[in-house]
Amino acid sequence: GENVEQHPSTLSVQEGDSAVIKCTYSDSASNYFPWYKQELGKRPQLIIDIRSNVGEKKDQRIAVTLNKTAKHFSLHITETQPEDSAVYFCAASINGNQFYFGTGTSLTVIP
Amino acid sequence: GAVVSQHPSRVICKSGTSVKIECRSLDFQATTMFWYRQFPKQSLMLMATSNEGSKATYEQGVEKDKFLINHASLTLSTLTVTSAHPEDSSFYICSADGGKSEAFFGQGTRLTVV
Numbered sequence: 001g002e003n004v005e006q007h008p009s010t011l012s013v014q015e016g017d018s019a020v021i022k023c024t025y026s027d028s029a030s031n032y033f034p035w036y037k038q039e040l041g042k043r044p045q046l047i048i049d050i051r052s053n054v055g056e057k058k059d060q061r062i063a064v065t066l067n068k069t070a071k072h073f074s075l076h077i078t079e080t081q082p083e084d085s086a087v088y089f090c091a092a093s094i095n096g097n098q099f100y101f102g103t104g105t106s107l108t109v110i111p
Numbered sequence: 112g113a114v115v116s117q118h119p120s121r122v123i124c125k126s127g128t129s130v131k132i133e134c135r136s137l138d139f140q141a142t143t144m145f146w147y148r149q150f151p152k153q154s155l156m157l158m159a160t161s162n163e164g165s166k167a168t169y170e171q172g173v174e175k176d177k178f179l180i181n182h183a184s185l186t187l188s189t190l191t192v193t194s195a196h197p198e199d200s201s202f203y204i205c206s207a208d209g210g211k212s213e214a215f216f217g218q219g220t221r222l223t224v225v
Contacts, residue, residue, distance in 0.1 A: 001171075006154075034213070043204060043216040044155070089154060098145060099206070099214055101155045 002027040004092050006102025013080050014110050021105045023090035024072040030092040033066060033073050034099070038087045047088075048075070080109045113139045115207050117217025124195055124224055132190045132220045134205030140185035141207035145214070146178075149202040161188040161205075195224040 003026040013019050025033075031052035036044035050057045050064045050073065057064050061080075066073040077084055090102040114137040124130050134144055142163045147155040159180055160168040167180035177199075179191040188207075192199055200223050206214040 041202075041219070041221070043218045045216075046213060049213070093214075096208055096213065098157055098160055099155075100157060101147075103154045104152075106152075 002030060002092050002094075002098075002100040004090060004100050004102045006090050006105060008105060009103060010106045010108075012108045012110060015080060015082060017080055019075075019077045019080055019084070019107055019109075021075045021088055021090070021107075022072060023074070023092075023102045024070075025092040025100075026071065027092065027094070028068075028071065029094050032093040032096050033064070034091050034093070035062075035064060035075050036089045036091065036101075038089060038104075040087075044089060077107075080107075082109050082111050085109045113137075113207070113213075113215045115205065115215045115217045117205055117220055119220060120218060121221045122223070124222070126196055126224055127194055129191055129193045130195055130222060132192075132203055132205075132222075134188045134190070134207070134217050136186045136207045136215075139207075141188075142185060144182060144188040144205055144207045146180065146188075146190050147204045147206065149204060149219075151202075155204060158190075163188075192222065195222070197224045200224045 006023045034049035037047045038044040061078045063076040088105045091099040093099045116135045118133045144161040146158045158173045161180045161182040163182045169175045182188040204219040205217045
């Protein structure tokens with residue numbers, strides 16, 4: 001099955017700085033890569049996603065890049081704010097069926 | 112977006128008893144739902160794929176006789192943790208395919224077995 005690795009496991013940045021989280025996947029058939037934000041005790045919320053026919057996608061302060069050849073994708077958050085503090089998960093999926101999640105990154109934005 | 116409701120949000124049960132968790136798609140039909148388990152400060156681990164009208168597909172290492180899944184209708188899947196033990200205490204989350212490959216998650220169930 002698919003194996004998704006995520007780094008770093010924890011990340012602390014100063015408010016206003018950028019944060020980058022990286023993931024790799026193993027199954028070349030995976031073609032959908034969402035990113036989720038999860039606050040303590042709550043459900044994961046989709047923040048951005050990218051499909052394998054696209055190399056980069058941006059939504060305001062959040063961007064995701066995908067390198068199919070290398071099988072890795074990254075989340076970029078610019079101008080970080082304290083409310084960005086949460087756990088972020090990447091995931092890989094084939095056609096939106098089973099999602100295999102990365103191990104998560106706990107992001108702390110220091111005011 | 113599509114709404115997935117999970118019930119109960121919290122449950123405490125005695126060791127040896129069984130607990131049923133419901134996952135409902137409120138405004139769409141879901142032929143497939145997914146069940147995840149999340150330990151504190153860890154990732155979501157896919158447990159099984161719930162298929163409407165047929166048997167669930169379990170991930171390797173997940174005991175199908177312990178985690179019973181029933182998907183009797185297009186809007187409801189249930190997960191029953193049978194003969195629960197303290198090590199089964201965890202956060203269980205379901206998701207349903209809302210179309211366009213996006214997964215919509217329930218709010219999760221915090222199970223504590225005492």
